[in-house]
Amino acid sequence: MALKLAVEEVGKDFLIPVIDRVSFGVEAGEFVCLLGPNGCGKTTLLRIVGGLEPATRGRVTLDGEPIVAGQPHQHKVGVVFQEDRLLPWLTLEQNVALVLKPLGLGAAERAAIARRYLKISGLVGFEDYHPARVSGGMRQRTAIARALAIEPDVLLMDEPFGALDAQNRRIMQNEVRRIWRETGRTILFVTHAIEEAVAVGTTLVMLSARPARIRELIRNDGRTDRVKLIDDLNTMIMEEV
Ligand SMILES: Nc1ncnc2c1ncn2[C@@H]1O[C@H](COP(=O)(O)OP(=O)(O)OP(=O)(O)O)[C@@H](O)[C@H]1O
Numbered sequence: 001m002a003l004k005l006a007v008e009e010v011g012k013d014f015l016i017p018v019i020d021r022v023s024f025g026v027e028a029g030e031f032v033c034l035l036g037p038n039g040c041g042k043t044t045l046l047r048i049v050g051g052l053e054p055a056t057r058g059r060v061t062l063d064g065e066p067i068v069a070g071q072p073h074q075h076k077v078g079v080v081f082q083e084d085r086l087l088p089w090l091t092l093e094q095n096v097a098l099v100l101k102p103l104g105l106g107a108a109e110r111a112a113i114a115r116r117y118l119k120i121s122g123l124v125g126f127e128d129y130h131p132a133r134v135s136g137g138m139r140q141r142t143a144i145a146r147a148l149a150i151e152p153d154v155l156l157m158d159e160p161f162g163a164l165d166a167q168n169r170r171i172m173q174n175e176v177r178r179i180w181r182e183t184g185r186t187i188l189f190v191t192h193a194i195e196e197a198v199a200v201g202t203t204l205v206m207l208s209a210r211p212a213r214i215r216e217l218i219r220n221d222g223r224t225d226r227v228k229l230i231d232d233l234n235t236m237i238m239e240e241v
């Protein structure tokens, strides 16, 4: 199968080298988790993949098309950040519908699509609420609905549940897994929580300490014992800190 997303020898230097050289491929429909110690360059790598930050070396292609920061491309990339980044003066539905405007859809169609993705995200009945009137988990669900509504070729998520309490975090991990199954989207998900990566990802990419290289790429197909996998990954990350 052709690769959906190819990261080839990608590196980044700010004042110091942050990402050395990182290569991995993602097939359509995969759920890839990027793991690594604090400050190793996970967010930077995700931003490069999304075309939000130029790479110093290497290249990223989405369905064979190069993604270069500042240059237009044909593909749609959905992004969910650690904070929900909703506009407080708009309702949840209006927040989702807003991102559909550049796609040239009419108002009725935008509203219908927004409602559909709010429903997939478990927010039926809350469409007309403003962000301040719903919980943190619900705001994060809205951010996910907004990213999905454009029907992205790839969905990038940067520690999307980092601001949630443990219980909501667990709920959202199950939700994102279900949404992934229902929509078949290709997901690249950054986390430094090992249990979270093992709970949601089909492929786990463990990065080394800065400057990041790939420390290990693991297929999380359920055949490896979960407890052992979490243990091994914890040992690995401790060695990198
Ligand atoms: N715009 C920038 N200019 C200069 N240095 C930067 C910039 N963005 C990130 N860095 C540096 O790059 C390194 C990696 O940052 P990055 O945010 O990608 O790490 P991370 O793995 O996402 O960390 P965390 O686990 O804390 O989220 C850090 O040392 C950071 O200071």
Ligand SMILES: [Mg+2]
Pocket: 042, 043, 044
């Ligand atoms: Mg980060």
